[in-house]
Amino acid sequence: MNEDPIDVQFNPSGYLFLSSEKGAQILEENYRVQREQGAKVSLLSPDQLKKKFPWINTQDVALASYGLENEGWFDPWLLLSALRRKALSMGVLHCHxxxxxxxxxxxxxxxxxxDPVNFKTIKQVVVQMQNSLExxxxxxxxxxxxxxxxxSKVAEMCGIGSGNPGSYEEIRLxxxxxxxxxYMFHCPNGPGLDCPLLIDSSGAYFRREGLGGNYIGGLSPPEDEEPDPSNLEVDHEYFQQKVWPLLAHRVPVFESLKVKSAWAGYYDYNTYDQNGIIGTHPLVPNLYFxxxxxxxxxxxxxxxxxxxxxxMHHGRFTTLDLSSFGFERFIFQQPVLERNIV
Ligand SMILES: Cc1cc2nc3c(=O)[nH]c(=O)nc-3n(C[C@H](O)[C@H](O)[C@H](O)COP(=O)(O)OP(=O)(O)OC[C@H]3O[C@@H](n4cnc5c(N)ncnc54)[C@H](O)[C@@H]3O)c2cc1C
Structure with a gap:
């Protein structure tokens, strides 16, 4: 398709990770790995941090890392639509x-x-079409x-996770x-144009949303306080009780913020090691994850x-070797652990 590339509204801005004394070593190690791989990231002492972003309370910050290039945010729906349109233009058949x-x-x-092991090959996908009785x-x-x-629900449809106790089939996705x-909030005197995406040592995060003193932010709850996922209702008390105090501690001007709106979504949460699963299933070789x-x-x-x-095309990874992200890691107990996940 000879159209101009879609503007995904990319907003260049660095990611600023703050760490306490406890997390400083991990932050420094992550920084080293990123530099080795060519990422333009810098480390800031509390004094340097205060100089660069005077609106931050650096009281309990031991170290910060800040991205200098090629970081920011964009509109994910626009990206998805652009990829979809490109695929359709290249002959992909779409069916909902x-x-x-x-x-x-x-x-x-x-x-x-x-021991008996069952290998499966998927021959047909059974699809429920809109407005179709069968x-x-x-x-x-x-x-x-x-x-x-x-x-995981889709994987269960071909028996993954429902085998005999002790069998490979028993291991679920x-x-x-x-x-x-x-949460989206408004704070007219808040950080301005150079506001980074800030990830606090507490896990709370925020970033600027547009140029009118608006921000979005949030915080993942601890494992034992996970909200009920059966609906997408927003818990406004959660912001008042848990998120706001952390944000206002880090950015004192946020004491006067006002929440304007909020939404909830589902993380596709891998309970084993919080990382993606990429590759085939060892017992269902034509099923890819x-x-x-x-x-x-x-x-x-x-x-x-x-x-x-x-x-699918070559039968192996040809650029980045992502074998460690395969389903096999659940069988052989080889978690892929990443440090400092938001
Ligand atoms: C609040 C929030 C903030 C986030 N922030 C970030 C961020 O800052 N950076 C980042 O990188 N990621 C972020 N993410 C995560 C990111 O959105 C997801 O990791 C990403 O959308 C996963 O993409 P996906 O295509 O794998 O799955 P999805 O986008 O979830 O798509 C899955 C699709 O499968 C469809 N589906 C499900 N079951 C069936 C079925 N039986 N038959 C047919 N279709 C089915 C669903 O309808 C859906 O369309 C965030 C997520 C949330 C909720």
Missing amino acids: GEVAGFDCATQEMITEDG NQPVECMAVINTAGAWS PVEPRKRYV SCGFSGHGLQQAPAAGRAIAEL
Whole structure:
């Protein structure tokens, strides 16, 4: 398609991570890895931080890292629409429906230990189409499970997670919906144009939204205070009780902020190691996963898409080796742990 590239409203701005004494070493190690890989990131002492951003309370900050180039935010819906339009222009056939099940061929094999293992090949995807009384079977060569927070439900449809105790089939895709709130607030005297995306040592974060003194921010709850994910209602008390005190402590002018609106969404949360799952299932070789990105899927989407394309096209990764993100890590207990996740 000979159209101009879509403007995704990219807003260049650095990410500013703050750490307490406790987290300073990890921040410094992360900084070193990022520099080695060519990222333009700098470390700031509390004094340097105060000089650069005088509106920050640096009282309990031991160290900060700040991105100098190629960081920022953009409109994810515009990016998704642009990728979709490009794919359609290149001949991709699009059909909208809900996956309701799979028809599989099963082959039993016996391991060296004499245990039976069932290998499956998906032959058809059963799709529930809008305005259709009957489900439609769709023949397929391969299936990619990109169902986000619902990807575990889709995996269960071909038996993943429901085998005999102790069997490989018993190991489920460890992804579930976790409700997260984003609050938009107004503070006319707040940080201006050079306001970074600030991630506090407490986990609270915020960034500027436009130029009119508006900001968005939030905080992931601790594991034992996860909100009920059965609906997407916003807990406004959560902001008052948990988020606002942290923001106002870090940016004293936020004492006078006013919440204007809020929304809730689902993180596609991988309960095992909070990282994406990329690759095939060892017992269902024509089922690929690209899911479980745990709240950082947007920034990883281009690399994840390319990785799956490489696997399908070449049978292996050809640019970045992402084997450690495969389903096998749940079988062999090899978590991919990342430090300082927002
Ligand atoms: C509040 C919040 C803030 C976030 N902030 C960031 C951020 O700053 N940076 C970042 O990188 N990421 C962020 N994320 C995470 C990011 O949005 C996700 O990781 C990303 O959207 C995952 O993309 P996906 O395509 O894998 O899944 P999704 O975008 O969730 O898409 C999954 C799709 O599968 C469909 N589906 C589900 N079940 C079926 C079925 N049975 N049949 C057919 N279709 C089905 C769903 O309808 C949906 O359209 C945030 C998420 C939330 C909730």
